[in-house]
Amino acid sequence: MSQTLQNDRFLRALRRQPVDRTPVWLMRQAGRYLPEYRASRAEAGSFLNLAKNPDMACEVTLQPLRRFPLDAAILFSDILTIPDAMGLGLYFADGEGPKFERPLRDGAAIAKLGVPDMETELRYVMDAVRVIRRELDGKVPLIGFSGSPWTLACYMVEGGGSRNFSIIKAMAHNDPEALHRLLEVNTNAVIAYLAAQRAAGAQALQVFDTWGGVLSPAMYREFSLPYLARIARELERGEGDDRTPLILFGRGNGNYLGELAGTGAESLGVDWLMDLADAARATGGRVALQGNLDPTVLYGSPEAIRREVRTVLDSYRDGNGGSREGHVFNLGHGMSPDMDPDHVAVLVEEVHAYSAR
Amino acid sequence: MSQTLQNDRFLRALRRQPVDRTPVWLMRQAGRYLPEYRASRAEAGSFLNLAKNPDMACEVTLQPLRRFPLDAAILFSDILTIPDAMGLGLYFADGEGPKFERPLRDGAAIAKLGVPDMETELRYVMDAVRVIRRELDGKVPLIGFSGSPWTLACYMVEGGGSRNFSIIKAMAHNDPEALHRLLEVNTNAVIAYLAAQRAAGAQALQVFDTWGGVLSPAMYREFSLPYLARIARELERGEGDDRTPLILFGRGNGNYLGELAGTGAESLGVDWLMDLADAARATGGRVALQGNLDPTVLYGSPEAIRREVRTVLDSYRDGNGGSREGHVFNLGHGMSPDMDPDHVAVLVEEVHAYSAR
Numbered sequence: 001m002s003q004t005l006q007n008d009r010f011l012r013a014l015r016r017q018p019v020d021r022t023p024v025w026l027m028r029q030a031g032r033y034l035p036e037y038r039a040s041r042a043e044a045g046s047f048l049n050l051a052k053n054p055d056m057a058c059e060v061t062l063q064p065l066r067r068f069p070l071d072a073a074i075l076f077s078d079i080l081t082i083p084d085a086m087g088l089g090l091y092f093a094d095g096e097g098p099k100f101e102r103p104l105r106d107g108a109a110i111a112k113l114g115v116p117d118m119e120t121e122l123r124y125v126m127d128a129v130r131v132i133r134r135e136l137d138g139k140v141p142l143i144g145f146s147g148s149p150w151t152l153a154c155y156m157v158e159g160g161g162s163r164n165f166s167i168i169k170a171m172a173h174n175d176p177e178a179l180h181r182l183l184e185v186n187t188n189a190v191i192a193y194l195a196a197q198r199a200a201g202a203q204a205l206q207v208f209d210t211w212g213g214v215l216s217p218a219m220y221r222e223f224s225l226p227y228l229a230r231i232a233r234e235l236e237r238g239e240g241d242d243r244t245p246l247i248l249f250g251r252g253n254g255n256y257l258g259e260l261a262g263t264g265a266e267s268l269g270v271d272w273l274m275d276l277a278d279a280a281r282a283t284g285g286r287v288a289l290q291g292n293l294d295p296t297v298l299y300g301s302p303e304a305i306r307r308e309v310r311t312v313l314d315s316y317r318d319g320n321g322g323s324r325e326g327h328v329f330n331l332g333h334g335m336s337p338d339m340d341p342d343h344v345a346v347l348v349e350e351v352h353a354y355s356a357r
Numbered sequence: 358m359s360q361t362l363q364n365d366r367f368l369r370a371l372r373r374q375p376v377d378r379t380p381v382w383l384m385r386q387a388g389r390y391l392p393e394y395r396a397s398r399a400e401a402g403s404f405l406n407l408a409k410n411p412d413m414a415c416e417v418t419l420q421p422l423r424r425f426p427l428d429a430a431i432l433f434s435d436i437l438t439i440p441d442a443m444g445l446g447l448y449f450a451d452g453e454g455p456k457f458e459r460p461l462r463d464g465a466a467i468a469k470l471g472v473p474d475m476e477t478e479l480r481y482v483m484d485a486v487r488v489i490r491r492e493l494d495g496k497v498p499l500i501g502f503s504g505s506p507w508t509l510a511c512y513m514v515e516g517g518g519s520r521n522f523s524i525i526k527a528m529a530h531n532d533p534e535a536l537h538r539l540l541e542v543n544t545n546a547v548i549a550y551l552a553a554q555r556a557a558g559a560q561a562l563q564v565f566d567t568w569g570g571v572l573s574p575a576m577y578r579e580f581s582l583p584y585l586a587r588i589a590r591e592l593e594r595g596e597g598d599d600r601t602p603l604i605l606f607g608r609g610n611g612n613y614l615g616e617l618a619g620t621g622a623e624s625l626g627v628d629w630l631m632d633l634a635d636a637a638r639a640t641g642g643r644v645a646l647q648g649n650l651d652p653t654v655l656y657g658s659p660e661a662i663r664r665e666v667r668t669v670l671d672s673y674r675d676g677n678g679g680s681r682e683g684h685v686f687n688l689g690h691g692m693s694p695d696m697d698p699d700h701v702a703v704l705v706e707e708v709h710a711y712s713a714r
Binding site for chain 1: 521522523524526527530531570572573574575576609611612629630631632635651652653654656657658661665668693695
């Protein structure tokens with residue numbers, strides 16, 4: 001499908017091919033910092049109504065692309081659609097993060113879980129992918145995504161966000177077999193989910209391991225990394241230039257980039273706690289890298305934003321043998337609602353202008 | 358003063374001298390997980406009343422030592438006493454973290470700050486140190502402490518805890534000179550504060566850089582590390598076996614341990630996001646290391662606690678050329694109110710029993 005793209009910079013960078021300038025998109029680029037998003041959200045009545053209506057999900061997916069010359073669109077959805085489809089009852093309390101009505105607290109609850117049917121129980125997601133692809137009309141590629149098995153498990157066991165992840169870590173220590181069963185089911189579901197998004201038209205796929213970084217190294221290597229590796233290995237995604245690139249993003253994954261590069265994923269997303277030069281050296285050209293501007297730079301002045309954008313671009317180049325190939329510019333984490341759209345315009349313009357020199 | 362100690366395991370480990378077993382204390386060992394603490398807290402009426410009354414601060418400092426054979430006591434106080442004494446108005450809203458009535462938002466407010474007088478404005482801290490030393494009567498050493506210049510600045514500028522530290526990071530980008538002035542004043546105050554605690558009787562000193570780990574490497578090296586280094590360099594603390602050891606603890610400091618070991622601090626505190634073997638290799642015997650059990654292991658079963666304690670002890674030994682010398686056992690972060698005192702007993706017992714083999 002990439003032949004028909006008017007802008008394939010993003011996919012070329014993920015394949016580590018030459019590009020005329022570094023492609024850029026921003027995690028949570030469709031969101032509350034945009035007034036037009038807030039209007040759509042008000043019209044829908046709730047975040048979940050917005051995400052579950054393919055036409056409205058398409059509308060908010062496209063909103064940032066109308067403002068900024070971004071090089072990729074990302075499906076508007078939530079990382080917790082899978083456990084919701086498994087029957088845990090996803091909801092959003094006012095002013096709080098996501099929660100589940102029926103969290104999993106023991107092996108018996110975990111044993112009852114099954115992989116949802118993608119074209120019925122998660123049909124709204126696949127329909128959204130199809131509508132967005134049609135409306136994008138080849139302008140830029142569309143990214144599909146999922147939460148990682150470990151990150152899904154965090155929400156499923158804790159029942160929502162957590163300060164110290166005490167419930168799931170207690171399970172990891174006291175009943176590791178039950179937790180591994182949960183991670184197995186989640187992994188099977190993530191693979192099926194990403195495959196279905198690809199079949200529906202997603203041209204790149206990202207896994208968000210938001211909470212891998214709360215684990216000790218031994219626990220990360222037991223409860224998160226092997227399941228990411230299984231996704232990278234088992235997810236069928238084509239060959240050569242038709243291969244759909246897989247991006248593994250993880251907060252706090254800096255110490256594991258070498259191991260993650262060995263999973264077979266095409267790209268790694270890096271947070272802002274590591275110099276991209278070090279990340280490039282640690283992965284040695286085996287993968288493309290996506291990142292890694294500290295999102296709070298967007299609270300700085302336009303001058304500060306331009307300076308920090310250049311620093312990230314140069315850091316990647318310095319660690320990548322003097323070449324900008326294989327870099328997708330992004331933030332190290334998602335945008336926040338109180339950020340200024342004008343500052344996003346400065347960021348995107350500077351990425352393109354500086355990297356084209 | 359160390360000659361008169363009945364148990365000097367902790368100070369010997371900080372000097373990398375041989376010990377009969379690995380010493381152990383726990384960050385936030387005096388706290389809400391103990392029913393006797395909750396009783397003292399209720400009697401005092403508020404956390405700050407407790408911290409500001411030397412006799413009551415002494416009582417809660419000693420409470421965990423009556424239950425567990427810990428190898429050190431730590432002054433019961435708050436990391437934010439310095440900015441409170443500077444006039445920012447520390448308070449604790451119900452169920453929330455610390456807040457300041459008058460946060461610093463610009464260079465003009467920062468220019469007015471001065472180093473508080475230790476024996477008047479912070480006399481309650483020094484009195485608490487003196488009372489605790491008297492009551493400890495040489496049983497174990499007493500640790501004094503302070504927040505780091507950067508961590509104090511975070512609370513002083515944000516006005517409390519923060520999700521993404523947007524206000525202070527905006528200041529770092531838009532007015533770095535003002536932030537550096539603040540960090541200078543804080544550093545002068547921290548040095549004077551730790552010197553005064555030492556003069557009052559503290560036998561070891563710890564700096565808590567709780568929020569250094571939210572910074573990108575470039576920002577950490579500009580806004581946190583140089584000020585920690587200045588404390589390590591300029592804090593007068595004696596020589597040889599009479600030298601009062603300085604411990605630099607930092608969440609997320611794993612990538613900087615080599616640099617931190619070069620500051621002249623006697624010891625580094627390490628969180629649980631790094632194998633202690635790697636930390637020992639990165640610092641190559643230049644400092645003692647303190648840590649680094651994931652605190653949530655205390656939610657596990659006694660069997661899980663014993664296993665994870667042994668893993669931390671062995672990890673240190675493996676990275677330290679087969680020797681346990683130079684290790685102080687601790688958690689990688691503070692204890693939580695919902696932890697079980699019986700589990701703490703298991704932890705302390707296992708550290709001593711296993712390391713004595």
